[in-house]
Amino acid sequence: MHVIKGSRPSASPTCLMLPWILVFAPATAQNTMFEEPLSERVANYDIDVTLNDEAKRLHGTVYLNWNNPSDDRVGELFFHLYTNAFRNVKSTFVREGIIDRADWETGEPPSENPWRKDNGWGGMNVTKMTVNGQDVTERIVFAQPDDNNTDDRSVIYVPLSTAIAPRATARIEITYEMQIPQCKVRMGWWQDDFFMMAHWFPKIGVYEPPGMRLVPADAPSGRWNCHQFHAGTEFYSNFGEYNVRITLPEKYIVGTTGLIVEESLNGDGTKTLVAHAEDVHEFAWVADAQFLEVRDIWRSKTTQRTVDIRLLYQPGHELAADKYIDATQRSLDYVENWLGAGAYPYPNVTVVDPRSGSGAGGMEYPTLFTGGAFWWMDRLFGEGSRITEMVTIHEFMHQIWYGVVASNEFEEAWLDEGLTSYSDFRFGQAFYGERTSWVNWWGLTASGLLSARASYTTSRSRSDGAIADPSFSHWRSGIGYKMSYLKSNLMLMTLEHLLGRERFDNIMRTYYQRWKFRHPTRQDFVDVANEVAGENLDWFFDQLIEQTCSLDYAVAAIVNVPIDELDEGILTDALTLPPKVEDEGDEDGDDSDEGDEEAEGEEIHKSTVVFRRAGDMIFPMETLVEFSDGEILRDTWDGRDRVRKVTFTRKGKVVRAAIDPEHHVPLDINRLNNSLRIEENDTVTNKYTVKGFFWMQSLLQFFSLPG
Amino acid sequence: MLSWKALKTGTSRIWLHKRILVWLYLINVLFAAVLVLPFRNLVSEISKTDLSDDFVTGFHLDAFLDFWVEYMDSFQALGLAAVVLGGLYLLVSILLTGGIVATLADASRVTLRRFFTNAGRYFWRFLRVFVVMAIVIGGLLAANAQWVKPYVDSQKELVTTDRESFYWSAGNVGVVLLVASLVLMVFDYAKIRTVVERRRSVFFASLRGLAFVLRRPVRTVTLFFMNLGLLCAMFAVYLLIENRITASTLPMLIALFLLQQVFILGRIWMKLSFFSSQVALFQDAMAVEVVPVPQTPAPEESIRRRPGVAAGAVSHQPSAIG
Known part of the structure; x- marks a missing residue:
């Protein structure tokens, strides 16, 4: 990205505190969430906005106290104007994610793609900005640090005439107007009276001093990290305190980040709410005229601390409401046991069931997240489908891996999405069954593993990128999603198996405790893992994070040869794919009736099992060999060689061989080749032959309908 | 004739010609058997692995994923073969x-030879009926996509709950299915008129089929939906029973197989019931009685008035013959 370096210190300017005091003092004085700040609180916002719901406009003023976290003199500021991603088809966000690139490049006229219609666009305009009382409005320029797309206006750059002194506080006042876009992704209005207000105010970027994240400790100065709004990746901000005053028509029911501490009617059909949040790095709110509301309280079994759960849900979603509340309660329990008391540190959480079709579902903001429910699905499948629960768990766990441990999601999305996906997989299995956490309906079952593996193992492009690649740089091709959500999730599952749950949990707990309310990098995660595991795991992380390796181990062959008929050529043949079973006894016409089996049992065979490393990742794998007399031998193969031949000379023969027999290594892209039996599972063959025959008969009947 | 009586009459005629049921079943089995062996070979690939344990009592999608990925090409080839076979x-x-239709309209017992003679006689005509029907249904779907669905989508954007949105979508699908069903019914009568009245013009037979339905909308539609209701009830019963058979043991597997074959027979029965009851309704409504179909096409002598029916009863149908 484009990096702007800081400059040397200068004097601190005069403070203009009056607007803060006038607007927010009554509310903030009475409401303090935490006795001591939990975070560094670099960016502290007081915001006063008014929503014109008919015009879909928002206007207001941001009063920002920005604490220079460095010893640098900071001579420029960077801000995100995220709403401008929805300004037109030329923004980087729309170009990357929505409009077909071919259309864009050929300049074809607007197609039926709804993003190309003229209506529903929005944008943000800063009408005035002062920094420490100096008007800098004229200095504002748009910046495109990531892709030089000059049509993108999601970042502004403000050079200052007077630099901000080291460790000083800059008071920044921004007056702005916002045309709220129609909600297509994450934010905006829908159906006139639903407003998902995320990224609704100018937000300062992150100034990273030397030693923070990827800035070398011996760098001469820090640098701004302020990426454009991209299609796939999310956000990165400093922690701070928020006091937000929202004026809007009375009819709206509102949910916000933090706590609503005051609500008053203005007598003109509008009302004003004041919300307060501490130690968060984002603030979102939602307003809907038809929200229904449920409140619940979670109580810690160890500390008796409580968390208020507030659910705002849609009419008709009563069944889903129960699911939302239940999943949130369970998640709060589990995360406390897993990561330590007070792992979810805030006093409340707001769960939002957004309008159907709004595109606002499944998104996380501090202490507020949106879920996803379908009226018909809850009625048809009941508890047979856990979509609502799993989305709730996933978004709740973002409260931890995005909300509290605040990595840079533009650059290392996996530190949030991967850890969150792993968490929802694990929680789901604990709550709803190891094999049934997603689906358990009429004999059809699926676990979270399916969703984690499906897109990754089936993808031909799974090795086209690495987890370490900047997420925003290859999101369009879909690789970013596979790396950030899927491969990283599977990596953590595999790591859990490698180390054992207890050691793995110690890593996660330590990582959480060490990096809560801070901004870790992948190296920080790896360092914690190495330290807590008590061994160097770089070989593991290098292959999976830095490189593009994929893991695939297979049982290539089982060869059973009576000792007096041995021909070594068979073993050479066995190294070829597909997996094969050579059974000289069968070839000799020995039918497998009981008498023959008994005879074979006494016969001495030279049995060879061939294991193969088909992928480029090296990983120790458990192996299993089962003999005809029922004996099972287990071993661990370091997995380094391409092929491992194991030979036995003994009575009886090998009837089954497996690598990773308990499927503990979900990274393995092909589990079908992980085992081989010399005799088929007739029950399954017959069952699905019968079923397949019937399916074919039924299909033919269907074809004959118009006949 | 009331719809209920037509259904009863139709049922008794199927009993009379129950050997057709057997022939149709055997043909169904014969076709299905073509793909069973390659399907079994495919299944046996998973049966050689430990993943097969996940399919003994249920169907575990996690395990199927690996199977699917490894044998995607085989699945696609099988799917393509199934479509070709279906065609x-x-x-x-x-x-x-x-x-x-010729058999069900006939009073005498059917022989294999006569059955296939009639089948050959009407094949090209029914093929043309199929083409006309495909055009009508294609037009129906196109009209729905062009005018109805955009309207439904616009209404869905106005409603504020997904329940209402679902009702709009379900309503749209329901109406399309209903109209398509009625189109199928109209063309059933077109086929019946083609056989009973020895029509050669498929176009006019189709129009006459439509006219027949339009003149007796209550009886024809009631009969159609009585048959459809029976089919749905049979399907529901099958699903309820099938869900309880895990097929993890040989006796259970045999029970499953028998249940499935009974269901297939039931579906064929219902196909015959549609035709049989509609033939009965048509013959009664037109006040005609059909003698055994001759080996060569015959003119209007093949249709004679039923005793006691006024001469004018069929006088409005002169063009329907020949």
Whole structure:
């Protein structure tokens, strides 16, 4: 990205505190969430906005106290104007994610793609900005640090005439107007009276001093990290305190980040709410005229601390409401046991069931997240489908891996999405069954593993990128999603198996405790893992994070040869794919009736099992060999060689061989080749032959309908 | 004739010609058997692995994923073969429908030879009926996509709950299915008129089929939906029972197989019931009685008035003959 370096210190300017005091003092004085700040609180916002719901406009003023976290003199500021991603088809966000690139490049006229219609666009305009009382409005320029797309206006750059002194506080006042876009992704209005207000105010970027994240400790100065709004990746901000005053028509029911501490009617059909949040790095709110509301309280079994759960849900979603509340309660329990008391540190959480079709579902903001429910699905499948629960768990766990441990999601999305996906997989299995956490309906079952593996193992492009690649740089091709959500999730599952749950949990707990309310990098995660595991795991992380390796181990062959008929050529043949079973006894016409089996049992065979490393990742794998007399031998193969031949000379023969027999290594892209039996599972063959025959008969009947 | 009586009459005629049921079943089995062996070979690939344990009592999607990924090409080839086979089966069904309708309209016992003679006689006509029907249904779907669905989508954007949105979508699908069903019914009567009245013009037979339905909308639609209701009830019963059979033991597997074959027989029965009851309704409504179909096409002598029916009862149908 484009990096702007800081400059040397200068004097601190005069403070203009009056607007803060006038607007927010009554509310903030009475409401303090935490006795001591939990975070560094670099960016502290007081915001006063008014929503014109008919015009879909928002206007207001941001009063920002920005604490220079460095010893640098900071001579420029960077801000995100995220709403401008929805300004037109030329923004980087729309170009990357929505409009077909071919259309864009050929300049074809607007197609039926709804993003190309003229209506529903929005944008943000800063009408005035002062920094420490100096008007800098004229200095504002748009910046495109990531892709030089000059049509993108999601970042502004403000050079200052007077630099901000080291460790000083800059008071920044921004007056702005916002045309709220129609909600297509994450934010905006829908159906006139639903407003998902995320990224609704100018937000300062992150100034990273030397030693923070990827800035070398011996760098001469820090640098701004302020990426454009991209299609796939999310956000990165400093922690701070928020006091937000929202004026809007009375009819709206509102949910916000933090706590609503005051609500008053203005007598003109509008009302004003004041919300307060501490130690968060984002603030979102939602307003809907038809929200229904449920409140619940979670109580810690160890500390008796409580968390208020507030659910705002849609009419008709009563069944889903129960699911939302239940999943949130369970998640709060589990995360406390897993990561330590007070792992979810805030006093409340707001769960939002957004309008159907709004595109606002499944998104996380501090202490507020949106879920996803379908009226018909809850009625048809009941508890047979856990979509609502799993989305709730996933978004709740973002409260931890995005909300509290605040990595840079533009650059290392996996530190949030991967850890969150792993968490929802694990929680789901604990709550709803190891094999049934997603689906358990009429004999059809699926676990979270399916969703984690499906897109990754089936993808031909799974090795086209690495987890370490900047997420925003290859999101369009879909690789970013596979790396950030899927491969990283599977990596953590595999790591859990490698180390054992207890050691793995110690890593996660330590990582959480060490990096809560801070901004870790992948190296920080790896360092914690190495330290807590008590061994160097770089070989593991290098292959999976830095490189593009994929893991695939297979049982290539089982060869059973009576000792007096041995021909070594068979073993050479066995190294070829597909997996094969050579059974000289069968070839000799020995039918497998009981008498023959008994005879074979006494016969001495030279049995060879061939294991193969088909992928480029090296990983120790458990192996299993089962003999005809029922004996099972287990071993661990370091997995380094391409092929491992194991030979036995003994009575009886090998009837089954497996690598990773308990499927503990979900990274393995092909589990079908992980085992081989010399005799088929007739029950399954017959069952699905019968079923397949019937399916074919039924299909033919269907074809004959118009006949 | 009331719809209920037509259904009863139709049922008794199927009993009379129950050997058709057997023939149709055997043809179905024969076609399905073509793909069973490659399907079994495919299944046996997973049966050689430990993943097969996940399919003994249920169907575990996690395990199926690996199977699917490894054998995607085989699945696609099987799917393509099934579609091709389905197309052939459709042609065979069109061929057989001539024999079915002619047999059900006939008072005498059917022989294999006569059945296939009639099947051959009406094949090209029924093929043309199929083409006309495909055009009508294609037009229906196109009209829905062009005018109805955009309207439904615009209404869905106005409603504020997904329940209402679901009702709009379900309503749209329901109406399309309903209209398509009625189109199928109209063309059933077109086929019946083609056989009973020895029509050669498919176009006019189709129009006459439509006219027949329009003149007796209550009876024809009631009869159609009585048959459809029976089919749905049979399907529901099957699903309820099938869900309780895990097929993890040989006796259970045999029970499953028998249940499935009974269901297939039931579906074929219902196909015959549609035709049989509609033939009965048509013959009664038109006040005609059909003598055994001759080996060569015959003019209007083949249709004679039922005793006691006024001469004018069929006088409005002169053009329907020949």
